[in-house]
Amino acid sequence: xxxxxxxxxxxxxxxxxxHLGGVRTVLYNYLFAKHNNGVFILRIEDTDQSRFxxxxxxxxFDCLKWAGLEPDESVIHGGNYGPYRxxxxxxxxxxxxxxxxxxxxxxxxxxxxxxxEKMRIDCKTDQNPSPQYDRFTRSxxxxxxxxxxxxxxxxxxxxxxxxxxxxxxxxEVVSFTxxxxxxxxxxxxxxxxxxxxxxxxxxxxxxxxxxxDYLMQITHAFRGEEWLPSSPVHILLWKYLFGLNxxxxxxxxxxxxxxxxxxxxxxxxxxxxxxFAMNWTDPKTGELTEGFKEKGFLKEAFxxxxxxxxxxDGTEQxxxxxxxxxxxxxxxxxxxxxxxxxxxxxxxxxxxWIKKLPATDYMPEVKQLFEQKGIVITDENKLSKVxxxxxxxxxxxxxxVQQASFFFSRPDSFDTDAIKPKWNEAKxxxxxxxxxxxxxTGLWNAPELEHNFKEIAAANQIKPGEVLLPLxxxxxxxxxxxxxxxxxxILGKEETIARIKLVLSLL
RNA sequence: GGCCCGUUGGUCAAGGGGUUAAGACGCAUCCCUUUCACGGAUGAAUCACGAGUUCGAUUCUCGUACGGGCUACCA
Numbered sequence: 001x002x003x004x005x006x007x008x009x010x011x012x013x014x015x016x017x018x019h020l021g022g023v024r025t026v027l028y029n030y031l032f033a034k035h036n037n038g039v040f041i042l043r044i045e046d047t048d049q050s051r052f053x054x055x056x057x058x059x060x061f062d063c064l065k066w067a068g069l070e071p072d073e074s075v076i077h078g079g080n081y082g083p084y085r086x087x088x089x090x091x092x093x094x095x096x097x098x099x100x101x102x103x104x105x106x107x108x109x110x111x112x113x114x115x116x117e118k119m120r121i122d123c124k125t126d127q128n129p130s131p132q133y134d135r136f137t138r139s140x141x142x143x144x145x146x147x148x149x150x151x152x153x154x155x156x157x158x159x160x161x162x163x164x165x166x167x168x169x170x171x172e173v174v175s176f177t178x179x180x181x182x183x184x185x186x187x188x189x190x191x192x193x194x195x196x197x198x199x200x201x202x203x204x205x206x207x208x209x210x211x212x213d214y215l216m217q218i219t220h221a222f223r224g225e226e227w228l229p230s231s232p233v234h235i236l237l238w239k240y241l242f243g244l245n246x247x248x249x250x251x252x253x254x255x256x257x258x259x260x261x262x263x264x265x266x267x268x269x270x271x272x273x274x275x276f277a278m279n280w281t282d283p284k285t286g287e288l289t290e291g292f293k294e295k296g297f298l299k300e301a302f303x304x305x306x307x308x309x310x311x312x313d314g315t316e317q318x319x320x321x322x323x324x325x326x327x328x329x330x331x332x333x334x335x336x337x338x339x340x341x342x343x344x345x346x347x348x349x350x351x352x353w354i355k356k357l358p359a360t361d362y363m364p365e366v367k368q369l370f371e372q373k374g375i376v377i378t379d380e381n382k383l384s385k386v387x388x389x390x391x392x393x394x395x396x397x398x399x400x401v402q403q404a405s406f407f408f409s410r411p412d413s414f415d416t417d418a419i420k421p422k423w424n425e426a427k428x429x430x431x432x433x434x435x436x437x438x439x440x441t442g443l444w445n446a447p448e449l450e451h452n453f454k455e456i457a458a459a460n461q462i463k464p465g466e467v468l469l470p471l472x473x474x475x476x477x478x479x480x481x482x483x484x485x486x487x488x489x490i491l492g493k494e495e496t497i498a499r500i501k502l503v504l505s506l507l
Numbered sequence: 508g509g510c511c512c513g514u515u516g517g518u519c520a521a522g523g524g525g526u527u528a529a530g531a532c533g534c535a536u537c538c539c540u541u542u543c544a545c546g547g548a549u550g551a552a553u554c555a556c557g558a559g560u561u562c563g564a565u566u567c568u569c570g571u572a573c574g575g576g577c578u579a580c581c582a
Contacts, residue, residue, distance in 0.1 A: 011582090012582085013581075013582045015581085015582075045582065047581090047582080048580095048581055048582070050581085051581065051582080109580090111580095113580075116579090116580085125508085126508070127508060127509085128508060128509075129508050129509085129578095130508080130509085130578050131578095132509095132578070161580095162580095163580050165580095181512070181513090184511075184512080185511095186510075186511075187510080190509070190510055190511095191510085191578095192578075194579095195579080195580045196580095197580085198580040199580055200580080202580090204579095204580070204581085204582085205581075205582050209582095224576090225511095225512065225513090225575085225576065225577095226575095226576055226577065226582095227576095227577090227582090228511060228512065228576075228577075229510065229511055229512090229576075229577040229578070230577075230578095231511095252512085254512085254513080254575095255512095255513095255575070255576070257574090257575075261574085261575065261576085262575075262576075308519075308520090308531095309519070310519090312519090312520065312521075314521075314522095315521090315530095316521080316529075316530050316531080317530095318519095318530085318531060318532095335519095335520080336512075336513065337512090337513050337514065337575095338512090338513070338574085338575060338576090339518090339519065339520090340518060340519080341518090341519095342517095342518045342519060342532065342533085344518080344532060344533055345518070345519065345531080345532040345533080346532095347532095348531085348532055348533085349532090355545085390544090392544060392545045392546095393543065393544045393545080394544095403543090403544090418542095463541080464541065465541030466541080467541095468541055468542075469541075469542060472542055472543095473542090476542085476543095478542085478543090479542045479543065480542065480543040480544080481542070481543065481544090482542095482543085482544085483540095483542095484542080
């Protein structure tokens with residue numbers, strides 16, 4: 001098993017947005033595959049026709065492309081183990097279910113949804129609020145265990161709607177070694193007879209995941225912790241169908257929690273942070289759920305923050321590039337406890353990456369943001385210089401608009417209230433002199449301007465600190481931004497002087 | 508209700524018998540900066556509780572509590 005080529009898979013169902021937990025599962029699959037020179041597969045689990053959502057599949061691929069976590073094999077990347085969409089594999093599953101029946105491990109069940117509902121109501125007690133279709137109840141239901149051979153044959157030959165259920169053994173202990181939590185075991189008498197084949201001819205997840213993992217020769221299977229309770233069903237299926245030796249090693253990833261429990265998109269809406277990788281618009285309701293990308297996250301930061309939400313390399317390092325993650329990733333260092341998502345820390349990661357990366361990396365996105373605000377950038381060279389200058393003040397990409405638009409267009413308003421209380425005639429005369437001096441300056445650069453500015457202040461017996469803030473307000477509009485003479489240099493002689501004059505007229 | 512998983516500062520977490528119980532985010536104060544940031548410094552935890560094992564438990568075992576997940580012809 002260990003000498004086999006590593007093959008892992010991410011198997012989402014295309015029913016909506018791709019949330020944080022999903023992306024992290026993709027990430028861990030990807031990192032594990034790359035670390036081991038293995039193959040990362042994306043399999044679409046679309047066995048539930050009633051939940052089909054147009055566009056969701058393409059959306060998943062878009063997210064992976066953005067995040068830089070593209071699969072090696074998939075519906076669009078090809079591969080020798082297709083089809084990679086379960087709906088297209090429909091014909092393959094029935095034979096395995098039939099084999100299970102022939103071997104006595106499964107059975108036909110003809111109960112209608114109404115009959116199931118009735119059973120649940122009838123059997124419901126305070127002691128047992130959610131009755132299962134299990135070894136107790138199956139004897140009272142209409143299935144090939146209770147019906148005669150003739151009846152079953154007749155029902156089958158007349159195409160009576162039916163499902164196939166696994167027959168959970170009594171009093172067996174199913175256990176396996178999870179790569180993250182060690183040995184986990186279950187008492188089979190407490191597990192219900194899960195449906196394997198649905199009445200519409202499609203398999204359920206339980207059958208499909210086992211058959212497909214086998215057929216696609218998956219060696220390691222990562223999935224969320226929410227699957228742990230149904231793992232005994234999968235283990236048994238492996239045992240009955242392909243043998244435990246062929247079974248992949250399981251790793252049940254801890255959940256990513258929201259402010260209250262499992263992260264939901266409602267949490268995001270409520271607490272003001274994204275939960276999806278990219279914007280997702282529900283085609284039915286038209287409802288838009290914001291994504292990390294559109295919120296202004298860099299893919300490097302997004303991957304980084306997800307990677308360390310439940311994993312660390314044992315050192316103090318927190319900032320990792322994808323290549324480093326591939327090199328250092330190991331399943332042993334994944335935490336077993338769930339982690340609460342902290343949006344403040346997520347923003348910190350983004351800030352770190354904004355600072356770390358050259359501004360030209362994200363200049364196209366920022367340029368677009370500027371244009372959305374009506375500021376057209378013609379000089380990209382200037383833009384990149386400006387972005388470098390202000391990037392340490394930006395946590396999210398849209399912050400650049402606030403931090404840098406004054407370089408390209410005059411502020412709509414100037415915070416003159418910050419100047420007025422201490423404004424006087426001496427300062428007015430000082431700035432008039434500054435204007436004259438700046439107009440005559442031949443060398444337009446920050447050190448020169450600062451030198452002149454301070455000289456003149458001294459000559460007028462004004463402390464530089466008293467006129468620095470007014471100058472800033474004149475050029476920037478508010479109390480923020482980089483060193484004011486750096487700003488003046490980039491703004492250029494003409495615009496700097498124009499702004500000083502403009503604000504002077506407002507005071 | 509039952510089953511399963513988990514539990515180190517508000518959050519992410521290192522450490523896995525003897526430590527001053529790392530570090531990061533956030534918060535507070537200070538330094539730097541005559542703006543805002545960056546950077547630097549400082550501050551804050553009886554390791555959920557109770558037993559047991561041990562010379563010694565945050566670390567091992569068992570209980571309890573709490574949190575979470577599952578309990579569909581959904582994944």
